[in-house]
Amino acid sequence: MIGIVDYGMGNLLSVFSAFEYLGADVMICKDPKQLAEADRIVIPGVGAFKDCIGRLHSENFVDTLNNEVLIKKKPVLGICLGMQVMAGRSFEGGEFKGLGWIDADVVKLHPAEAEQLKVPNIGWNEIDCVPGIPLFAGLPPRPDLYLVHSYYMKCNDPRDIVATYTYGHQVTAAVLKQNIFATQFHPEKSQDNGLQILQNFIKWTPECQKEG
Amino acid sequence: MSKRRLIPKLQLKTSSFDPxxxxLVITRQFDDVIEIGDAVSQAKIYQDQGADELIFVNIDRVDKSVQKLAKIIAKVSEEIFMPVTVGGGVTSEADFRLLLSNGADKISINTAAVSDPGLMARASDKFGAQCVVVGIDYKxxxxxTFRVYINNGxxxxxxxxxxxxxxxxxxxxxxxxxxSIDNDGMKNGLNIDITRAVTSAVSIPVITSGGCGLANHFSEGYLKGQADAVSAGSFFAHRDQNFMQTRSQIKNSGVNIRVYN
Known part of the structure; x- marks a missing residue:
């Protein structure tokens, strides 16, 4: 069973529909207790960082998530803001503490002015994926994936980064750390390439789970 | 930058047989409305052909029900996994919320932007600027001179x-x-002058539409008009137009566009 964290923000329906389309058992979890029944967790999200972490706290998701993800090591997928909230801190509209699962800061995209690149970046971009990652199995080289964002996750440990793209500078497109996988792009909006990644997530057994 | 986008526009109205x-309808100069089929099945065809996004607009002049529109979008989002813009009759933040929670990614407002410009700011603040699309119909x-028209032209x-x-x-x-209302459904090409003037004047993405009849018209929109995206309705819906062929013709003209892989 895949549990989608519903903390009152973001387009849950598309993520839910995509997993259902792939034939997975999926439920929307409004109550943190429901996450205990899930063997995989998805944190979606669209909006501002401050609201996202604020609602995770006020809806009492933080302790449960820490327990399910950091102690029980359940595979987790963060999407867009659901990725950024895993960082230690964010500088979107101030300075805010995140879940701290990934050693990173969330900072604004900063292409040089001369490049005339628009922020937010909205649209399809070719993503460079690290080879051999099971979550990227079956994708064409440099797959086109859909992004909508103004901020990105700047990782302090480059080993966490498994996909990037160039937007004036190098931008983190996906991170992987033990049982934690997160993408800046929207797999649920990226047609076949995105569905392939979600399918891979459904089947994924993280190395840390194999050992334990 | 992100790749240039090719966006089929699906225009909707209440069926004259079943209220x-x-x-799904097509139009010429915002008139001569012809009912051509089912929006959801057409959207699936566009998805299989690798469209970059879809736009759904209710152009019915009488029935402006956002509820009814939301129902269609909910059906679309069960099977369509790409960005979707929805508009037609949206006048409030509650309408935004309803459509977004039914699977829309962006909301297009047109008449309401003119009559209540504050809606743009309020929606942008609540849901993020990325989901506030303003439709500008001009003639x-x-x-x-050129003037903006509201209430479906x-x-x-x-x-x-x-x-x-x-x-x-x-x-x-x-x-x-x-x-461009003048060019809508005429298949004689986009209005490049207005497109270029707008893309030079703003720093947000611009989708241009009205008049595409050839692959070359799309290329002009991107290359001469500097549009981030080109949208078309009758071009894709009205005849047996091969989407993938159009896309490779556009790519060959030097536009950085996604080729379906």
Whole structure:
């Protein structure tokens, strides 16, 4: 069973529909207790960082998530803001503490002015994926994936980064750390390439789970 | 930058046979409405052909029900996994919320942006600028100037389309959807001058539409008009137009566009 964290923000329906389309058992979890029944967790999200972490706290998701993800090591997928909230801190509209699962800061995209690149970046971009990652199995080289964002996750440990793209500078497109996988792009909006990644997530057994 | 986008536009109206149903239509100069089929199945065809996004607009002049539109979008989002823009009859933040929670990614407003410009700011603040799309329909006047029209092209305003686009950006719009009423459904090409004037004047993405009849018309929109996206309705719906062929023709003209892989 895949549990989608519903903390009152973001387009849950598309993520839910995509997993259902792939034939997975999926439920929307409004109550943190429901996450205990899930063997995989998805944190979606669209909006501002401050609201996202604020609602995770006020809806009492933080302790449960820490327990399910950091102690029980359940595979987790963060999407867009659901990725950024895993960082230690964010500088979107101030300075805010995140879940701290990934050693990173969330900072604004900063292409040089001369490049005339628009922020937010909205649209399809070719993503460079690290080879051999099971979550990227079956994708064409440099797959086109859909992004909508103004901020990105700047990782302090480059080993966490498994996909990037160039937007004036190098931008983190996906991170992987033990049982934690997160993408800046929207797999649920990226047609076949995105569905392939979600399918891979459904089947994924993280190395840390194999050992334990 | 992100790749240039190719966006089929699906226009909807209440079926003349079944008032409970909304059907897919095509138009010419915002008139001559022809009912051509089912929006959801057409959207699936566009998905299989690798469209970059979809736009759904309710153009019914009488039935402006956002509820009815939301129902269709909910059905679409069960099977369509790409960005979807929805508009037609949206006048409030509650309408935004309803459509977004039923699977829309962006909401397009047109008449409401003119009558209540504050809506752009309020929606942008609540849901993010990326989901506030302002539709600008414009037409050439007898004296050679261009004016913005609202109410599905029926009501003329005193607004100049380029100046209005700049104002919308200031109010918090995240994207502009330009449509030439004169060129709509005529298949004679886009209005490149207005497109170029708008793309030079704003820094948000611009979708241009109205008039595509050949692959070359799309290329002109991107290369001469500098549009981030080109949208078309009758070009894709009205005839047996091969989407993938059109796309490779556009790519071959030097446009950085996704080729279906």
């Amino acid at each position: 409970q149903r909304m059907v 050439k006047e007898i004296d050679g 029926r009501t003329r305003t005193d607004l100049d389309p380029v100046a209005w686009a700049v104002k919308c950006e200031g109010y918090g719009a995240g994207e502009i959807l330009l449509t």
